[in-house]
Amino acid sequence: MSTFGALRRQLDDAAETFAGSPGALSEILTGMVDDVDRALGERLEIFPVCHHSPASALAMARRLRDKQPQVIYLELCEDLRPLLDELRTCRLPVALQAFATELDGFPESWGPLSVVAPITEASAEYQAIAYALDTPGVELVLVDRSSDHVFQWHPREEPGRPAEEAALHGDAVGVEIGDLRPRFAELEEHLLHHGKVRHWSEWWDQYVEQPLAGADYDTYRQVMVLIGGLFRRLRPHDAAKLDRDEDRERHMWTRMREHLAATGADPERCLYVCGAFHAASRVEEFGLDAARTDFEISPRTATNWLYGLIPSSHSAIEAQFGLAPGSVSIAAATYDKAVSRGGVKPYTLKGQQKGRRPGTKPPAAPVAVADQLSEFLSKPAQRDPLDEAELLGWCVDIVRLARRNGYLSSTADAIAVYETSILLAGMRGRARPTLYDFQDAAVTCIEKDTVPGRRDVRRLCEIMLGGDRIGEVGYQSMPPLAQDVFERLAPLGYDMTKRAVHRVLLDLNADPELEPCSHLLWVLRRLMPEHAVRPIMGSRRLGERSVQESWDVALGHHQRALIELGYEGVTVEQVLEQRLRRSVWEPKATAADALQAVEEAILFLGGRRFTDELGARAVELLAAERSVDDAPDVLRRVRRLLAHYRATEPALPEWCERFVTTGYAQYCTLLPTAFVAEDVGVRQVAAMLGFLASMESLALSLGCDRAQLELAVRQSHPETPGKIALLWAARFQLGVLTIGELRERCAELLANPLVVPSFPQYLSGFVQALEAAPVLTPFVVEVISGAFARLPDEVLLPWLPTLIQTLREEAPELVPVLIREAGRTFPATLTAVDAWVPPWTAPSGPGGAEVATATGAGAAGGPVTGLLAAHPAAADALAALLGCEGGWKTLTPAGSAPGHDASGGSPEVAALVARHPATVDAVAALLCGGAAV
Amino acid sequence: MTEMLRAPAEVKYAEELDWLESVDDGPKPFSWRLSPRMVRLFVLGSERSDGLDREIPQKWFGDRSFVERAIVTLASDRGLLLIGDPGTGKSWLAELLAAAISRNSTLVVQGTAGTTEDHIKYSWNVSMVIAKGQSRDSMIPSPIMTAMEHGVIGRFEELTRSTSDVQDALISILSEKYVSIPELDDDNIVFAQPGFSIIATANSRDRGVNDLSSALKRRFNFVRIPVVTNKKSEAEIVRFRTVELLRRHNIDLELPPTLLDILLRSFADLRAAAASAQSDDGRLESALSTAEQIGVLEDAILHSNFFGDRTLKAETLAGSLVGSLARRTPEDLAILNKYWHGVVEPRSKKEGGEWQGFLEGGRQAIATLS
Structure with a gap:
């Protein structure tokens, strides 16, 4: 007759009474007692725990003082062991983290893999860890499956990570010691409903935690295993396959047996700390004396796991493990209260203490297990009186x-x-x-x-009640990268461990020694989440240097992100270099990405070698590209880089020259296709033309041939209005089309009512063409003005929103250019509008050149004319070079010059000028000033 | 007892209350007829684990902790203010609590803009005053004063609807627990007997009409009753209340579960639409509460009973829903029209069944009202 015979009989009777027959119910009820019997009868002492249970923590502290075990086996990923020593420098709660980005044997989409195991002060595992680490001669052995196995055993068809958000833990997979909760929702709902409580934590507190508060060790153990057995038996049939709990138990028992065999430790002096759920295990490997089975621990994959500590918090733990808000804080408060009430002295990690060695106390003789359950289950719980x-x-x-x-x-x-x-x-x-x-x-x-x-x-x-306690990882436990960052930011005199946002002001003119700090902050800005370091004032772009900067730094708050950066390298520069290199070698990388990487390398890293490497890759990518989607980006970036190199270096880097020549050839080749392809937008083609036009002189000097471009343009036969306008602009730029012809074509378009609806697209094409042919700006202003003037209201008014939208969407950076030009063209005051004649409708002579000459004659006598007349050599040389024939005209005093220009010498004009001298005086002053400059 | 259109809870559940009182051995505060645990059991219904010989049906559906907090408040020194959207069951809970605690839920003052201090304290029978002068005999005590004298629960419905000065008359009642009658020379103070407390209700939509003063707020514990959004409990409530109404009207009519489901889903859809609407014009004027659903259903049932063939049809339900919810033209009608054509129509094609009749009935009703 076993210890629990009486209880079994009682439960059998109960099953019969309630279920009518001693069938399944009896099996469950007596099975639970069997579980208790087996767990307590095991030679190796099993200590069942539940997470965030003050009763577990207190019972553990008591038991450790009592038993003084030499070896503690703990249900925690075995590869996390080295991290535990680092806990000394941390303020709890922190989480042990295993992290991997270089995956092997796992789907790429799972990466990066991250496992976190939070440790709080009010937990049994912390008691065990603190005891083991602070007591010399005690060995702490983690026996659960490794982080690698967490993912190995993860069902493949599901995504590799849970969806819940936990602010401090990111999207890591959480592992916890003593997860004790009903394994299906209906059971939990039932327990909550009949327990008349709102959530699981409250149920646990009322029905287990409080009754167990003052219980002795035997009662504690028996009750915990009983509950573990209950949840184990009441779970869906297929759960065992899914949650791998049994595999974990096999793993733990195998490891423990291996350890005992290897070290020859006395099982009497060992303690196995595991969740109550696992204490009620029924796997064949259970027990030290179990027969050998064919269970093999699969080898780890070649995934490169990195380990570290990250700060955690009560709320992060609650969020990750689906606990009610505040429950971990309440558990912590309960624990603190129980500790302060005395009776048990908990272990805390305080540096390496020279504590007394264990083993001075002879192991207590194994006491026969007595049935404490019957009494516990039948009597109402002894509750604390009102405090x-x-x-x-x-x-x-x-x-x-x-x-x-x-x-x-x-x-x-x-x-x-x-x-x-x-x-x-x-x-x-x-x-x-x-x-x-x-x-x-x-x-x-x-x-x-x-x-x-x-x-x-x-x-x-x-x-x-203590609020959300947020842990902190001590300086010593941080990865070298984080330490390096803190050291390098030390001149800013700010406590990086503080969680508050700190405002940092840098006057780089007054304190040039802060330059490296500013540099580091910019690198961190590039690498870390948005709010970790945020510039309020100051910017870093090519060709710019901030004189003063002001930053909001919240590194303390984003400690986890910084620590995770530490998994990637030893310094932030190294991490950035790796990331940039990775970004340009990705299969999907484009030339624009590579140029961006070059830009960032110049900004944050400096050093020619690396930028040259990235640049060379950009050339490769550009040559291999078959799409021109990124052309606008490429153009913008390469212009910026060329400007940077021209301003800072004596000669362009070799890759830049190759990029320009490759780009010239590439875009010339792709131009005819791009003009007709439907999926290529006007903007892209315009950018290609912009590249070809603005890099032309450089490309030609490096050996490219202009005929290639001319041919490409000739081969282009676009059909959409926007691209047709672009082609016209390109032909104008190449000198094939004159401005007069362009003007004529636009006039035709406006006159044709069938084409009028598509006019905005032409317009948009012309606006985009400014990228390639900036000289067309006055013409574009003219075309827009013409459209406004000539179109009837019923056509114009519905148009306007479209026009604005087209301009805003497709040419945002060119709009200011247009507006400036319009400002130059149109009169500035209301009165001037009446007399204003648009330049393009102004009566002109037989040719534009002659108008220019006439204007020049009208302006005779100014300081410029004086200057030219005084030093004719330069003008003569220029004229000779351009092949301009004709000599110098003789100057006569203004107003009296006879000649073919009627306006110059007309008495009306002279009278007008004499009547209103202010304008002329102002112009003269302006010109003199200009000449002086 | 003479027949009543609607019996108060203490009459309706008299037998149940008697029985509970007979088995109640828990400690009872003041002059309460039931112990707090039994009050909770009366309101929320019993379970097997309560170990009672008979089943007590659930009468109010909602979170257990609300009821517990309400009961505990009544056992303490403070008044109870139930606050929530219209139709969330505040008054019903108040009635049940008053019936269970003091077997009298009829001592009610209805707060309106016309409520005066006399309604809360006392007034005079003018002819008696002329005939006999002012005395306790010629005084007409208010329901609240009566509750004080008998040590029972007094109720104040829609507290925020009455003006601030009237509300403040409650301050001294809740603090000092007596009302003085300065007109009388002797016997001029009415002291509250143990067991007296006040359950007030306030509509959170009208909050701010006559906001409570801080002094009064301090004397009330607020229990906020949320709108029921859980479909299961809402179905329970609608069924429970409708059955009660049918019994009251002596109507023998089956409530098909499919129609109940259509009603619940329509309300859930309309609530979701109201929640995502940008302005008040895009939102139905109705609060779309559970009580409103009961109203719609009752209306449909009565209509089928008296003008139809004594079976509830989807068409009738749709007509009643449109009729009850279309309060503003054209805004509410436009919303309903949009709902009918955007949601009901595709659903009737997809799911068929009663939805088709619901679609037709709704269309007709909207057409008639437009």
């Missing part, structure tokens, strides 16, 4: 906190909260109000119709 002082303290504190947060609460409220807490607890069958009762009471009495501040009473209660 009046504590409850009063809470009431006063919450009222004070509420007042600070804008509530009109007073002492009367404190009294009401006190009374309501007790009444609520009484109604819910508790002698002593729990924190949940207190929270409800505070909400009832203090919360009114609106929340005056940012936080409501429920949140204030959580804050009062």
